[in-house]
Amino acid sequence: MRPLVFALAFFSAASLFGQIPINGYNHVALSVKDLEVSARFYRELVGLEQITVPENLKSIRAWFKIASGQELHLLAGRVDSVANNDRNGAHFALSITDANPIEAYLKTKNYPYHRQQRFDGAWQIYITDPDGYVIELNEPKR
Helix, strand or coil, X not given: CHHHHHHHHHHHHHHHCCCCCCCCCCEEEEEECCHHHHHHHHHHHCCCEEECCCHHHCCXXXXXXXXXXXXXXXXXXXXXCCCCCCCCCCCEEEECXXXXXXXXXXXXXXXXXXXXXXXXXXXXXXXXXXXXXXXXXXXXXX
């Protein structure tokens, strides 16, 4: 009887937290107007490693490694501009170790950015890609 009670308690608790057991983050896919311009931005300005795309997708896709097992996929075909492109709206965040050298680098490239300090003392830098997607670069919590 005791194993049955434990099993029922376990499954009841699991249902409180949802039924999809997520075990990681795989990729984010962004629709872009000009695949080569966007790929150059993520490869040359951001510094992501471009990874191999299957031959039949090379003209419509560009993939990048963010971290181990995490990727950014660019998909050709965007027609309209990104509408919600401010740092308080939709964005994605990448982890950095130190905002100071990144800010210095962006200054040398004359690339626009916004820097602010988060409530926990960590610094954040916001940049926008060629399509208007906002990217937050944030230090670890202090």
